[in-house]
Amino acid sequence: MAEKPWAGRFTEKTDERVESFTSSIAFDRRLAHYDIEGSIAHCRMLASQSIISEDEASKIVKGLDRIAGDIERGNFKLDDALEDIHMNIEDRLTKKIGKVAQKLHTARSRNDQVASDVRMYLRDEVGNLVQKLTGLRLALVQFADMHIDAIMPGYTHLQRAQPVLFSHHLMAYYEMFARDTARLKDALKRINVMPLGSAALAGTTYPINRAYTARLLNFPKISANSLDSVSSRDFVIEFLAAASICMVHLSRLSEELILWSSREFGFVEIPDAFATGSSIMPQKKNPDVAELVRGKAGRVFGNLVALLTVMKGLPLSYNRDMQEDKEPLFDTVDTLKACLDVYQELIPRLKVNRAAMENAVSKGFLNATDMADYLVTRGMAFREAHHCTGEVIRYAMGQNKELHELSLKDISRFSKLFSEDLFELLTPQQMVNRRLSAGGTATKNVTRAIQKAENAISREMVKSKGNEKGKRASR
Ligand code: ARG
Numbered sequence: 001m002a003e004k005p006w007a008g009r010f011t012e013k014t015d016e017r018v019e020s021f022t023s024s025i026a027f028d029r030r031l032a033h034y035d036i037e038g039s040i041a042h043c044r045m046l047a048s049q050s051i052i053s054e055d056e057a058s059k060i061v062k063g064l065d066r067i068a069g070d071i072e073r074g075n076f077k078l079d080d081a082l083e084d085i086h087m088n089i090e091d092r093l094t095k096k097i098g099k100v101a102q103k104l105h106t107a108r109s110r111n112d113q114v115a116s117d118v119r120m121y122l123r124d125e126v127g128n129l130v131q132k133l134t135g136l137r138l139a140l141v142q143f144a145d146m147h148i149d150a151i152m153p154g155y156t157h158l159q160r161a162q163p164v165l166f167s168h169h170l171m172a173y174y175e176m177f178a179r180d181t182a183r184l185k186d187a188l189k190r191i192n193v194m195p196l197g198s199a200a201l202a203g204t205t206y207p208i209n210r211a212y213t214a215r216l217l218n219f220p221k222i223s224a225n226s227l228d229s230v231s232s233r234d235f236v237i238e239f240l241a242a243a244s245i246c247m248v249h250l251s252r253l254s255e256e257l258i259l260w261s262s263r264e265f266g267f268v269e270i271p272d273a274f275a276t277g278s279s280i281m282p283q284k285k286n287p288d289v290a291e292l293v294r295g296k297a298g299r300v301f302g303n304l305v306a307l308l309t310v311m312k313g314l315p316l317s318y319n320r321d322m323q324e325d326k327e328p329l330f331d332t333v334d335t336l337k338a339c340l341d342v343y344q345e346l347i348p349r350l351k352v353n354r355a356a357m358e359n360a361v362s363k364g365f366l367n368a369t370d371m372a373d374y375l376v377t378r379g380m381a382f383r384e385a386h387h388c389t390g391e392v393i394r395y396a397m398g399q400n401k402e403l404h405e406l407s408l409k410d411i412s413r414f415s416k417l418f419s420e421d422l423f424e425l426l427t428p429q430q431m432v433n434r435r436l437s438a439g440g441t442a443t444k445n446v447t448r449a450i451q452k453a454e455n456a457i458s459r460e461m462v463k464s465k466g467n468e469k470g471k472r473a474s475r
Contacts, residue, residue: 005087005105014081024323025078027330028085032076034120035085036068038113038196041216043104051206052103060104063097064089084323086110086117107208109200111230111318116196118325120217122239123192125333126184127464132340133181133246134460137174139347141453144170148447151428152267152357153366160364163428166267166357168441171449173253178456180246187238194219195229201317202226231317233307233325240304243332244297250339251297254290257350261287265360269351274342289346293339300335303328358428365393367403367426370434374425378417388415 004014040061047057067089070076082088087110093101144167154164194217197203197210203226210222223229260267270287278284310324368389375385392414396403399410404426411418424430436442 005090019081019083022083022320023080024084024326025080025082025088027326028114029078029088030330031085031114031117031121032071032089033068034117035089035113036064036071038116038120038217039089039104040064041213042108042196044216045209045213046103046106046206048212049207049209051106051208056100056103059097059100060093063093063101066096067092084110084114086113107199107204107206108196109198109230111200112195112198112226115198115230115232116194116217118329119191119193119195119219119235122236122329122333123188126188126191126239129243129333129336129340130181130184131464132337132344133177133184134457134464135344136340136347137177137181137453138457139344140170140174140177141450141457143347143350144174144446145450145454147352147354148443148450150352150354150357151361151432153360153364154441160360160366162369163361163366163431164441165432165443165446166352167450168446171446171453173249174449174453176249177246178453180242180249181460183242183245184239187235187242190238191235192219193221193223193235195223198223198226198229201230227317231314231319231322233311233322236325236329237304237307237311240300240307240328240332243336244301244304246336247297247300247339250343251294253343254294257290258287258294261290266353266356267360268353271346271349271351274346274349289342293343296335296339300332303332361428362404363402365396365403366428367431368393370425370431371403371422374422375415375417380415380417 004010043052043057043060043064046052047054052060067076070092076088076092078085078088079091082091090101090104093104147170148165148167150166151163152166152169153160154162154169194210194214196213196217197208214220214222257268257270259265261270270285270290272285274289275285276288278286306328307325310321314321371392372382372385372389375388376382380388392403392406392411395410395414396406399406404423408418408420408422411422425434433442433444436445439445
């Protein structure tokens with residue numbers, strides 16, 4: 001077993017239980033690649049500041065490169081006794097290049113190292129998530145475009161309220177996911193700040209050049225306060241909060257898919273490839289994918305609350321409690337990715353049952369508001385029009401009819417303002433298309449919203465391609 005780096009001061013060897021209790025290697029191995037990248041940059045900086053020699057630096061960098069290759073080839077067995085990924089890599093480096101490896105940790109601590117690794121990991125994953133979100137947004141927009149003339153009931157309190165375009169409903173989710181995308185991109189500004197060079201907590205006596213390291217690692221900014229650098233995890237919390245909000249949106253969409261695919265609604269059918277059956281009831285087709293997305297929202301919120309709780313009482317600066325940031329973070333990244341992936345594939349394959357939607361629109365007095373509005377255009381005050389329409393509804397219910405099934409003679413008993421031209425306004429098409437107010441459900445509006453969304457997505461895609469190119473060029 002390798003000797004601990006702090007063994008000099010200790011007379012007893014670490015208890016086995018403590019070793020496994022304190023170890024983070026089971027999960028922080030996913031930072032390996034970033035740890036090496038950070039170490040290479042740190043080492044180059046040390047050499048350029050003549051803190052170590054060029055020759056030493058080149059040995060260290062070569063060694064680190066070889067370790068990166070070992071990891072890629074699956075040739076790197078991690079040792080539990082070495083606690084974490086940082087110590088595993090340093091130990092491996094020593095085995096590869098000898099004593100000179102020990103110069104790497106000059107002017108650095110695992111505290112600024114781990115904070116940098118996590119930030120590098122997270123900025124990459126935020127990029128991946130933004131891409132996946134864009135994919136889902138595109139799927140929604142294209143599906144909305146395809147079904148632009150389907151009309152469904154819009155609901156409040158889960159009671160049929162007024163007709164809306166099915167596409168308008170889909171585009172509501174587009175808006176939510178567009179905000180989620182913007183939230184992640186905004187969080188990136190605070191994630192993409194380099195703590196490296198803060199050392200354990202107070203900075204260092206060596207003449208380091210943090211700006212240089214930051215340039216090598218593509219960090220646009222370095223952190224301003226060494227204590228804050230090693231002890232803040234609000235960039236993780238902010239990400240977990242943004243991910244949680246996104247999960248709220250995914251969960252609400254799931255809930256609707258579950259409702260809509262039920263026999264009671266029957267608005268959509270989930271494709272067989274994305275549904276599951278029952279082991280006992282042969283007729284069943286269950287929306288398990290949507291249910292799991294809805295369920296996974298719970299664990300993502302839990303991850304957010306977990307880290308908030310870990311951090312809330314910690315004195316400055318680093319405390320080992322903070323090692324507990326990683327599992328909630330990694331789990332959230334994995335969960336959100338999986339949910340976005342599955343929905344990007346599922347949405348385009350939904351079967352839309354327009355007849356069921358239309359049937360639902362035609363029952364439940366969804367045209368009551370339009371009848372009242374008609375009276376208002378004929379000069380009645382809205383409150384009175386509301387009351388009058390209410391009376392017509394009561395009458396219609398007694399007759400077991402809908403408003404549009406009544407005759408002009410029937411309704412004229414309630415107001416002399418009614419005339420034949422009312423009935424055209426009570427059709428679903430008219431009700432939808434006359435709602436032309438900005439953001440309203442009229443086909444004209446929704447078509448424009450779809451167009452705008454498509455343009456926004458193409459602009460974002462072009463921009464992210466450009467960024468990718470830039471990143472490759474600067475490497
Ligand atoms: N595994 C540790 C973590 O994730 C690395 C930092 C350890 N620092 C320390 N002073 N023990 O937080």
